[in-house]
Amino acid sequence: MLDANLKQQLQGLLTNLREPIELVSSLGDDAKSVELASLLDDIAALSDKVSVTRADDDARRPSFLIRRASDAQVAVRFAGIPMGHEFTSLVLALLQVGGHPPKVAPEVLEQVAALDGDYHFETYFSLSCQNCPDIVQALNLMSVVNPRITHTAIDGGLFQAEVEDRKIMAVPTIFLNGETFGQGRMELEQILAKLDSGAEAKAAEKIAAKDAFDVLVVGGGPAGAAAAIYAARKGIRVGLAAERFGGQVLDTMGIENFISVQHTEGPKLVAQLEQHVKDYDVDIMNLQRAEKLIPAKTEGGLHEVKLASGASLKARTVILSTGARWRQLGVPGEDEYRNKGVAYCPHCDGPLYKGKRVAVIGGGNSGVEAAIDLAGLVAHVTLIEFDSELRADAVLQRKLASLPNVKIITSALTTEVLGDGEKVMGLSYKDRNKDELHQIELEGVFVQIGLVPNTEWLKDSVTLSRHGEIEVDHRGETSQAGIFAAGDCTTVPYKQIVIAMGEGSKAALSAFDYMIRLPADVEAEAA
Known part of the structure; x- marks a missing residue:
């Protein structure tokens, strides 16, 4: 699962463990469970302070718990395989559960430890999201510092049925005690400010x-x-x-x-x-x-x-x-369906639209790059450009034109994002040449029209x-x-x-x- 170079780096980092830790897995019979088992075995082989056990005590499979051997309350859980952008989150979780001190200001750690209440967090992430690790790492740290806080980081691309059931259409999405807590990038201090009403006043x-x-x-x-x-x-x-x-x-x-x-x-x-x-x-x-x-x-x-x-x-x-x-479209439905099908980061939210139909608004470099990336994930991409031709670099346009599941519409003015009250169902645009209105059925709209x-x-x-x-x-x-x-x-x-x-x-x-x-x-x- 881990290549030789990554194993060598991780082995060096694991020398910072001060306490023995256990990797407790819940696995199924699927290929991803096999991958996770291999990853956990690779990690355990790198340090005599890491052990692996299979408990199958979690409904989400594959998943695993990282817990301190001497104190089971010090633990974090991953549902999925935290590679990609989340590999750093995994490494930090291993070290922090193992007693390695985090690089966080002492007053912030004291604030976390002093939180009064039971907080059960769940974060949905995608492996391609560069904003998700900050949330995952912040909540993992909080669960290590305060025993009344728990956190499960969930790969939304792996648990798509759960994502659809909870109507998650953007990552990161955070739930606290079963209710939506926040969406988008947040830092530790921002989370604390939402939980501790006096934090902002103290900072001011x-x-x-x-x-x-x-x-x-x-x-x-x-x-x-x-x-x-x-x-x-x-x-x-x-x-x-x-x-x-x-x-x-x-x-x-x-x-x-x-x-x-x-x-x-x-x-x-x-x-x-x-x-x-x-x-x-x-x-x-x-x-x-x-x-x-x-x-x-x-x-x-x-x-x-x-x-x-x-x-x-x-x-x-x-x-x-x-x-x-990011510049907004400024059309009806955009604000209503933000994070419910209207998105601005194809890298973050793209995996949530696997097998679905989406549109990209904007024919510059950002728009064409987004369409190319999404085409490898979704069923179909419609790129809509206001001008009579795309403005992206020629090399990007050639790549886009070679993709079989992409349609390009130029001289088009997006007029409305359509939905059913809960999620995006399509959009309407006006053909600027013929002055005709058209509708497209789709599940996602990615806006890429500049700054x-x-x-x-x-x-x-x-x-x-x-x-x-x-x-x-x-x-x-x-x-x-x-x-x-x-x-x-x-x-x-x-x-x-x-x-x-x-x-x-x-x-x-x-x-x-x-x-x-x-x-x-x-x-x-x-x-």
Whole structure:
């Protein structure tokens, strides 16, 4: 099940086990059960602190429990075979159940341990979902730290009957005590905030007490990370506030144009970015959404950023790097059927539509790549493009045209997503050449029509273009002195990771240059 290289790596990691652990399987007669049994045997052979036993005590098969030999309450369960993106979740579960300390702030672990109540979590994931491991790993950790918390991670692609019965059409989907708890990417702190009503207020109070920064970066994508690093290297006081560290890159599957790195994946790159930022003295404030920017009234004065939590941050200079998000269709039915057949991530949700009919809206690179990926999973893909021809690269168009289960419709305006009140049943579009309306019967709609900048909160603070992008000059400076911007939220063309990093670096250097050129009396007053 595991190749020689993976076995060698895992064997090295398992030397960190402090307590013996047991792998308790529930198996059937199917091929997947055979695969799981082989995987568990491979793991047990790598450490004398790991043993395997078969109990067949769980209704989901194949599944297995990882439990501490000395304390059966310390355990996590996987239903399925956690390979692909979830292999890291498996490794962390083995180590944490085995007593290896997690890399989580002590105050967060204390908060988990102090939760009062019985919490039984179930998470449905897909092996191709890059957002699912964060949820799985967070809930696994919680179940290890607090004996009143249990967690089962379930491969939705393997337990499709269960997925259909519970009407799950997007991953990750989390159930708590049998009721829907959440969908989509969540971090440990976000889960805690939902369970502990006082957590957000405590975080806001802590943030409000912070002194003013020399540079405050708002946004934690590639531009924000680069800006924070370049600013911190100047030896000044730097803060970074982000609604979601990593931003849009977390939703990016394959990255093959990041110069000098032949291939990487979004979540992996984000982890590297975050570690690089943490190597410097940067005050990272994650899960903080900015709501208002109040520019300084005088040159060299303090700018203020108000957060959704109620706290405020002040800084001599601000670098805006809030990035962008998926553009929505804006048609009837889209919001009603979001996560009920309307999806925006083919890698995450594609496996849930195995054998079904879907549509992809958008004929650019993202749309065509999504259609190609989905064609290998679903029964049929209809790609709908507003323009008279596809805009994707020629090599992608040739690949798409070669697939037998794909239909391409151009000059088409999607007008409505249709459903039965619970799930998507089809969509309607208008033929722009003949001005005729048509309907397509299908079960899923994947929207891939570009990005919209996250700048609505800035419309009264800095000048925006008609597309909502922050207008910047060649130095990255906005219409307000001392406020800079970088990345996909700006008017700089070509929304690419490598460009965003360069623009973030430039904005940080410009902010530092701005500060050192302030008159001495202004600097003293700001300090």
